[in-house]
Every structure is written in structure tokens, then in C-alpha cells.
Amino acid sequence: MASLDVANVSNITTDQSALLALKAQISYDPRNVLSNNWSIGTFVCNWVGVTCDSRHQRVTVLNLSYMGLVSTIPPHMGNLSSLLSLNIENNSFHGSLPNELSHLYNLQHLSFGFNNFNREIPSWMGMLSKLQNLSLFGNSFTGTIPPSLSNISSLQVINLSYNQLLGSIPSSIFNIYNLRRIDLSDNMLSGPMPSIISNMSSLQIINLRGNNLSGPLPKETFDNLPSLQQLQVSYNQFSGQLPSTLFKCKRLQYLSFMNNDFTGSIPSEIGNLIMLTELYFDNNNFEVYDEQRKQFCSLENISTVDHFTNGIGGR
Template identity: 90%
Template sequence: MGQCYVASLDVANVPNIITDQSALLALKAQISYDPRNVLSNNWSTGTFVCSWVGVTCDSRHQQVTALNLSYMDLVGTIPPHMGNLSFLVSLNIENNSFHGSLPNELSHLYNLQHLSFGFNSFNGEIPSWMGMLSKLQNLSLFGNSFTGTIPPSLSNISSLQVINLSYNQLLGSIPSSIFNIYSLQRIDLGDNMLSGPMPSIISNMSSLQIINLRSNNLSGPLPKDTFDNLPYLQLLRVSYNQFSGQLPSTLFNCKRLQYLSLSKNDFIGSIPSEIGNLIMLTVLSFADNNFEGMFSISVCKYPIDDT
């Protein structure tokens, strides 16, 4: 006589829309100021989660895939329950007044591709667990009060396209491993307190188009071997640092450069005539350095920008 086996499933541990609802209500409970009453009037158990303001759900699984609370003037903190939004692909809370540190539970958001926390009041260190968000493409933490160093674990995210950590209080050197992310298109570390050299880029980074290192304490020469590996670089902004030495001739091999800002450094020597090879250049800033000699006509044709 055959035997029958009954398999049981612990539904309490399976993520579902009720789990998502609980996570979002926990977030609502942490909001101390909601001047437009967006969440207080709309996020309630009497209405379906997927109809809540700022919430987008997957039509097939009926689970929350995106949360956009940007520009709502909200004040509050991020509860650990947010890590239960297992289907979340995009999380955008830009331009609010969220504060405190980021809970470790956010490391459970394994499907997250876009994380936008810009212009809030978060503090503490950028957590190393961010390197576990393996699908992340856009990491935007600009305009907060993050301190400490840039975690090298970010280089574990092979899908990263945008890293924007500008306007914080970050210290230490730039991890060279960051420039090994071959999908990287933009890195913005401006307006921090970073020090040390600009890392060399020793392999082809054909995706990288924007490098902004403005207003830090970076020093030393620009690495000579770097610019041969940036064929599609469009913007290089290194003004208001302590860079020194002569400009590497390889810089003028970046034929797609449109914006080149070198001002407020300690560069020496002359501006090479090869700068005329940058036929797409529209903004050039080189004021307040120790350059010598006359600038050629080909240099002066570009508008001067001191930013």
C-alpha cells in the first residue's frame, strides 16, 4: 500500500502584499512631520496598498516594486521593516528631511536597482552592506551628512552605473576598486573632504562618461595612464583641490570631452597645444593654478568657467 506525504508551507514566512503593507505602515509610523498629509490621509488599511500615493506594484505578483516619496517635505527615519519589501526595485525619497542612520535590514533588498536618498539629513557612515545589493544600478546619496570613508565593498556591485556621493562629509581616499566597475557611467564625489590621489584607471572604461571630484582635498598629479582608458569621457571636474604637477598629455586624447574644469589647484607647466584636439570642448576652466606661458588661440576659443 502506497504512502502519502503531506507537505506544509509556512505562509507566514512567504513575502506577500500583507508583508509589504506592514512595512509601509511601519514607515508611516516613523514620519513625524507630513505637512501635506499625503501619508496620513492616504496610507490606511481601508484602501489597497497598490493604490497608495507613491506606491507602484507588480501587476502579476501584486507586490510593491517601487516607492517614490520624493519632494514631499517629510520628516522621519527609516524603520528596519523596510527590508521586508523583497520585490522592491526602486526606492526614491529624495528632497525630504529623513535623518538618522540606514538600518542594516535594507541589505535584504536584493532586487533593488535604484536607490535615491539625495538631499535628506542622513548621517553616520555609508554602510558596507550596500555592497550586497548586487543588482543596484543607481546609488544616489548626495546632499546628506554621511561621514567616514567610502566603503570599498561598493566595487562588488558589478551592475552600478551611477555613484553620486557628493555634498557629504566623507573622508579618506577614493577606493581604487571603484574604478574597476566596468558598467560605471558616472561617478560624482564632489564637495566632500576626500584626500589622497586620484586613482589610476588601468583598464578600458568605455562606459565612464562623467568624473566629478570637485571641492575635496585630493592631491598629487593626475595619473598619466588613466586617460588612455577613458575613450568616452565627457566631463572631468577636479577644481578646488590640491592637484599638482603637469597635465598629462594623455588627457588630450579624450576626444569626447565637453567640460574640463581644472581651476583652483597647483598645476604647473604650460597648457599643451594638444588641447586643440578636444574639438567637442565647450567649457574650460583653468584659473588659479601655476601655469606658465601664453595660451594659444585654440585654447582661448573656449568659454571660461571658474566652477
């Protein structure tokens, strides 16, 4: 028993050292939260933003969100081997993400949203095999989306929105069976929307808004999304006709095609979407007929239909 206690002291000491290394990197702490609280005179599990496992006395949660901190992330953070959740949202962290973070094998939630990171998303993130939520939105990440993310079979949420990502969307991302939400909006992604050829029964939200994606929406994709609730592809360069298979997604509540180059008429199968509440498809080249307008308005739950500005016009 004595040896186990020694091991626990050693581990929590390692965690303390890692957090003190982070504190040393912080160049601005406007409310003096960490400078006044993170002290070797106080047990690390009582520090602000720190939560420990009561049994093993290891740091499992680090939440420094909304503190206004300016800092980089030191490599020592990779020593927090029991960490389950790391949240530094709404600060001014910057620089690169050190390779040592790949050692956080138990990590389930990673949120770096609304900071100032401006390097590439590292491929080692694919080694975080237990990760469920990856939120890197609101930074200036560059480069391409690493295909290695598709190695994380536990992923449920991928939010890479509001960055400066380039290149195409890796088709392998849509092989993550447990994925519930993918948000790649407001980047500079190009190329087609990948086809989804396997059943993605958990996927509820796809947001590709505000990129440079082009080509038609792949027909086979919508045969494999039985739980889809939101599809947002506005402000891209998609073209062609809407596939009638889209309207097999009977749980759709929000649907936006606006500001693309879609053509043709809206398939009559849109009447299948009895749960639809918002529909946007203005600023395209659709043919919109009076009987279709009536059909949209007859959808029982719909509150918003925005469709009157199309290149071909209606009659």
C-alpha cells in the first residue's frame, strides 16, 4: 500500500509541474486568477479550473475558458496523462500545438475555440483515440484538414469552423461511424462535397457554409443519412440539380442552399420533409413555380421560406 501512495504522490506532482509550466508561459492574466491561485502552497486539485479524480488524485479536467489569458502551450502539458477534458476557449493562446499533446491518450474533449492559433492542424491528433469532441473553431489554423482525424472512431463532434483551412474535405472523415456533427463552415475549402457511401446513422448536422466547394451534391450521400437534421451548404459554388434522394432525410429541420449555382426545379419530394422548419434557397438559378410556393407554405411546421431571388425566376 505504501508503494501505491508514493506512486500517487509522484503522479500528482507530475501534474502539478505540468500546470506550473503552463502558468510560467502565461504573459497576460487580466484578472490574476492563476497568478493568485496556482501556488505550490495550495493542493493542485484545489486550483481554479482544475478538477481531479477523487480516487486516484490525478488531474482529469482543465477548464481555463473565458479568462482572457495570453499564452502558448508548453510541451509539459503532455504529461497530464489522466486528462479527460481540456478547455481553453475564449482566450488568446497562440503559437503551435506541441507534439507532446499526442500523449494525452485518455482525452475525450478538446476545445481550443476562439483563440489565436495560426499553424496547421497537426496530424498527431489522429492518435487521440478516445477523443469525442474536437473543437478548434474561431482560430486561424491553416493548411489542410488532416485525414488522420478519421482514425478516431470515437469522434462525435468535429468543429473546425472559422479558420483558414484550404484544400478538399477528406472523404475518410465521413467514415467515422459515431459522428454526430461536422462543422467546417467559413474556411477556404474547395473541391466537391465527399460522397457518403456507408450508413452514418448518428450524423445529425452537416455545416459546410462559406467555402469554395463546387460541383453537384452527391446523390448517394443522402441514402445514408437517416438522422440528418441540419444541412447547411450556402455561400459556396455548388451547381447542378438537387438530388431527389436528399428528401429521404425525413428528420431534416433546417435546410439552406442559398448563394450557390443550383439549377432546375425543387423536387416535389420536398413534401416528405414534415419536420422542416427553415428552408433557404435564394440566390441560385432555381425555377420556382407558384404551385411550389404553395407547397412550401403548406409544410406544417415550416416558419421560414426564403426563395424569391433566383436567376431563372418563377412563374
